Amino acid sequence: xxxxxxxxxxxxxxxxxxxxxxxxxxxxxxxxxxxxxxxxxxxxxxxxxxxxxxxxxxxxxxxxxxxxxxxxxxxxxxxxxxxxxxxxxxxxxxxxxxxxxxxxxxxxxxxxxxxxxxxxxxxxxxxxxxxxxxxxxxxxxxxxxxxxxxxxxxxxxxxxxxxxxxxxxxxxxxxxxxxxxxxxxxxxxxxxxxxxxxxxxxxxxxxxxxxxxxxxxxxxxxxxxxxxxxxxxxxxxxxxxxxxxxxxxxxxxxxxxxxxxxxxxxxxxxxxxxxxxxxxxxxxxxxxxxxxxxxxxxxxxxxxxxxxxxxxxxxxxxxxxxxxxxxxxxxxxxxxxxxxxxxxxxxxxxxxxxxxxxxxxxxxxxxxxxxxxxxxxxxxxxxxxxxxxxxxxxxxxxxxxxxxxxxxxxxxxxxxxxxxxxxx
Amino acid sequence: xxxxxxxxxxxxxxxxxxxxxxxxxxxxxxxxxxxxxxxxxxxxxxxxxxxxxxxxxxxxxxxxxxxxxxxxxxxxxxxxxxxxxxxxxxxxxxxxxxxxxxxxxxxxxxxxxxxxxxxxxxxxxxxxxxxxxxxxxxxxxxxxxxxxxxxxxxxxxxxxxxxxxxxxxxxxxxxxxxxxxxxxxxxxxxxxxxxxxxxxxxxxxxxxxxxxxxxxxxxxxxxxxxxxxxxxxxxxxxxxxxxxxxxxxxxxxxxxxxxxxxxxxxxxxxxxxxxxxxxxxxxxxxxxxxxxxxxxxxxxxxxxxxxxxxxxxxxxxxxxxxxxxxxxxxxxxxxxxxxxxxxxxxxxxxxxxxxxxxxxxxxxxxxxxxxxxxxxxxxxxxxxxxxxxxxxxxxxxxxxxxxxxxxxxxxxxxxxxxxxxxxx
Numbered sequence: 018x019x020x021x022x023x024x025x026x027x028x029x030x031x032x033x034x035x036x037x038x039x040x041x042x043x044x045x046x047x048x049x050x051x052x053x054x055x056x057x058x059x060x061x062x063x064x065x066x067x068x069x070x071x072x073x074x075x076x077x078x079x080x081x082x083x084x085x086x087x088x089x090x091x092x093x094x095x096x097x098x099x100x101x102x103x104x105x106x107x108x109x110x111x112x113x114x115x116x117x118x119x120x121x122x123x124x125x126x127x128x129x130x131x132x133x134x135x136x137x138x139x140x141x142x143x144x145x146x147x148x149x150x151x152x153x154x155x156x157x158x159x160x161x162x163x164x165x166x167x168x169x170x171x172x173x174x175x176x177x178x179x180x181x182x183x184x185x186x187x188x189x190x191x192x193x194x195x196x197x198x199x200x201x202x203x204x205x206x207x208x209x210x211x212x213x214x215x216x217x218x219x220x221x222x223x224x225x226x227x228x229x230x231x232x233x234x235x236x237x238x239x240x241x242x243x244x245x246x247x248x249x250x251x252x253x254x255x256x257x258x259x260x261x262x263x264x265x266x267x268x269x270x271x272x273x274x275x276x277x278x279x280x281x282x283x284x285x286x287x288x289x290x291x292x293x294x295x296x297x298x299x300x301x302x303x304x305x306x307x308x309x310x311x312x313x314x315x316x317x318x319x320x321x322x323x324x325x326x327x328x329x330x331x332x333x334x335x336x337x338x339x340x341x342x343x344x345x346x347x348x349x350x351x352x353x354x355x356x357x358x359x360x361x362x363x364x365x366x367x368x369x370x371x372x373x374x375x376x377x378x379x380x381x382x383x384x385x386x387x388x389x390x391x392x393x394x395x396x397x398x399x400x401x402x403x404x405x406x407x408x409x410x411x412x413x414x415x416x417x418x419x420x421x422x423x424x425x426x427x428x429x430x431x432x433x434x435x436x437x438x439x440x441x
Numbered sequence: 442x443x444x445x446x447x448x449x450x451x452x453x454x455x456x457x458x459x460x461x462x463x464x465x466x467x468x469x470x471x472x473x474x475x476x477x478x479x480x481x482x483x484x485x486x487x488x489x490x491x492x493x494x495x496x497x498x499x500x501x502x503x504x505x506x507x508x509x510x511x512x513x514x515x516x517x518x519x520x521x522x523x524x525x526x527x528x529x530x531x532x533x534x535x536x537x538x539x540x541x542x543x544x545x546x547x548x549x550x551x552x553x554x555x556x557x558x559x560x561x562x563x564x565x566x567x568x569x570x571x572x573x574x575x576x577x578x579x580x581x582x583x584x585x586x587x588x589x590x591x592x593x594x595x596x597x598x599x600x601x602x603x604x605x606x607x608x609x610x611x612x613x614x615x616x617x618x619x620x621x622x623x624x625x626x627x628x629x630x631x632x633x634x635x636x637x638x639x640x641x642x643x644x645x646x647x648x649x650x651x652x653x654x655x656x657x658x659x660x661x662x663x664x665x666x667x668x669x670x671x672x673x674x675x676x677x678x679x680x681x682x683x684x685x686x687x688x689x690x691x692x693x694x695x696x697x698x699x700x701x702x703x704x705x706x707x708x709x710x711x712x713x714x715x716x717x718x719x720x721x722x723x724x725x726x727x728x729x730x731x732x733x734x735x736x737x738x739x740x741x742x743x744x745x746x747x748x749x750x751x752x753x754x755x756x757x758x759x760x761x762x763x764x765x766x767x768x769x770x771x772x773x774x775x776x777x778x779x780x781x782x783x784x785x786x787x788x789x790x791x792x793x794x795x796x797x798x799x800x801x802x803x804x805x806x807x808x809x810x811x812x813x814x815x816x817x818x819x820x821x822x823x824x825x826x827x828x829x830x831x832x833x834x835x836x837x838x839x840x841x842x843x844x845x846x847x848x849x850x851x852x853x854x855x856x857x858x859x860x861x862x863x864x865x
Binding site for chain 1: 517518519521522532533546547548549550551552553554555576577578580581584585588610631632691692698699700701707710711714715717718719720726727728730731732733735737738740741742743744745746747748749750751752753754764765766767768770771772773776778779781782785786787788789790791793794796797798800801804805817847848849850852853854855856857858859860861862
């Protein structure tokens with residue numbers, strides 16, 4: 018379904034690219050690393066076929082059909098980025114009569130107010146999403162909108178649904194107020210949770226086929242669990258990223274050639290940054306820096322740096338093979354200088370530019386590779402989510418870190434409490 | 442108007458931060474570097490008080506008032522990013538009866554179709570923006586929408602306005618078809634052009650006070666032209682960025698704590714990447730990599746990498762001091778664990794988190810600095826645009842490169858023509 022083309026990487030001199038032999042050699046370690054990943058006891062690859070979870074979500078979706086004009090997700094980080102990616106990638110698949118889906122992933126007071134002003138509360142459903150149930154930004158948003166809903170004399174049980182773990186403040190609220198809730202499994206971290214209730218509930222409520230999403234993910238999950246290097250694309254991708262990083266190319270640009278994946282690139286950024294940016298077993302600070310980008314647009318923005326700046330990047334192109342619509346560029350007869358665009362569609366031009374950009378980078382010994390999707394659909398998107406999650410799990414083992422925690426952000430949370438308490 | 446706080450940078454050990462003395466020492470070179478910048482004969486600092494240009498734009502804006510429901514910019518890179526930044530930063534300042542402003546900055550066939558479907562062509566004005574007049578993506582979009590407009594029997598002179606240089610295909614079209622046009626000065630590059638017609642025309646058409654925008658920019662321009670290090674904030678910023686980069690921190694994160702500047706971060710990314718990513722006078726590949734980010738959101742996404750990953754980044758925070766609206770977080774009386782949020786507004790929480798995040802980075806010897814704006818307004822936005830443009834001009838001289846060209850992207854353009862011609 019998704020193919021990974023490493024030819025441009027193999028074509029480079031060994032200081033900058035990856036030798037095919039070196040890549041195969043590393044591939045032999047697959048069984049070892051797969052075992053290490055399994056030893057982490059993470060759930061992201063086990064949650065794709067829980068029929069009861071899916072049915073609960075679908076039942077809830079059916080039960081509220083037509084009741085709301087607006088869905089608002091209150092959540093941040095892993096509770097928001099996957100949902101935004103889903104919504105923006107699958108616009109073509111959202112049913113036209115679906116409620117509008119907004120995601121409030123910041124506490125910017127103007128943004129909070131702007132969303133509040135855009136809503137008719139009696140027709141609004143809030144999804145409060147926090148795995149810990151204790152995220153201050155999300156809890157603050159919940160307090161704010163709850164007060165507004167109560168002030169209008171509405172029953173909060175009709176307007177708040179919680180997606181949260183089994184402990185924490187929000188779970189207590191669910192019990193105290195008898196709110197509808199969906200679970201987040203204990204062993205699935207935020208940035209790996211898009212295919213749990215966290216992403217599936219909002220997706221289902223705007224009419225996206227969540228079974229198709231999961232079926233695409235399962236296809237790659239089966240690769241991910243295979244000990245055969247030739248078919249395990251998540252492992253292949255991780256090996257390529259790791260070997261290039263060993264050669265000093267630690268900035269990994271994610272550059273889809275489709276507007277549909279603009280927001281997806283931000284989901285990828287969290288996944289790569291938060292999974293790999295760690296202190297490893299030898300007390301070394303390691304990690305890969307994600308750089309979200311978009312083609313062809315950024316050929317007119319970032320490409321100059323990729324071509325002539327320091328050779329410290331890997332460009333991961335994402336190409337799409339077919340489009341739901343693709344108009345010809347109507348070049349007027351009397352314009353000789355634009356002959357090369359005649360009988361060319363926008364999609365063909367875009368694909369030619371992607372290949373040209375990749376090849377121009379290769380000529381300058383700049384490592385790049387291409388992931389190809391047959392099209393953008395719930396299936397391929399589910400597959401792409403899982404492919405990148407799986408690759409990150411392996412990358413964590415290569416880097417000798419725990420890809421599933423984030424100990425570095427605690428200090429900022431403690432200082433925030435201190436500064437606010439001091440003011441009082 | 443804008444202040445630059447370098448205290449966290451000065452507080453670091455010398456391997457990771459900047460010593461205040463070292464920074465002052467470099468500051469002595471200001472007159473020399475200012476002269477070098479002037480020798481480039483670039484126009485971006487001279488175009489801020491051209492009364493005739495401003496009046497032409499305002500006159501045009503007045504003449505079409507109420508005629509259009511939609512403005513669509515056809516443009517890419519420097520022809521699009523500044524306009525998107527302006528629109529998204531100043532939502533509070535856009536007049537409610539202004540036409541909707543969309544920017545089509547890609548040739549993705551689904552995105553092209555989506556915009557086409559969203560328009561009533563008889564009420565739509567297209568701004569075709571390309572300095573060279575030869576950008577294939579923009580010309581292709583122009584052909585496409587021109588055919589649609591003509592197919593409806595409409596006069597293209599009422600639906601296309603060109604913002605372009607004095608030469609090239611689009612300028613010929615202006616002359617042949619007698620289209621309204623606005624100039625882009627020869628000596629102002631795309632990424633430095635937001636304060637020319639490129640950004641001012643669309644801004645004016647949605648009701649933004651372009652005189653306020655320019656007046657803010659002029660305030661910083663006067664600093665920029667001063668030989669006094671103490672008042673030249675663009676030079677101070679450039680020196681800090683450069684000295685940190687010399688210590689291996691070449692990834693410069695732009696992290697505003699306001700949703701208003703989300704898109705602005707992409708404008709900054711082009712400016713930094715395309716200006717600095719070059720082969721320098723010693724044939725070395727140099728350049729700073731921009732990483733657009735957003736607070737507090739990315740504390741739950743990228744911060745883990747910033748704190749514990751390789752120490753190769755500089756975080757440039759942008760803090761906002763006041764908001765147009767700022768609600769209190771209504772913490773219920775019976776929730777003891779959220780006491781620290783009581784009597785706290787969203788803005789106060791956000792500011793506390795910004796400071797906490799900066800301080801937590803400093804504790805880990807991670808270089809960071811803070812730009813503070815009194816608020817988001819046309820004046821402060823104009824100032825911020827110019828501050829960053831001016832700093833990049835100096836940075837180019839420090840790095841011994843020409844900050845104003847982009848020779849590295851030509852090869853991809855040539856290959857695109859080749860691949861498309863070969864198919865025929």
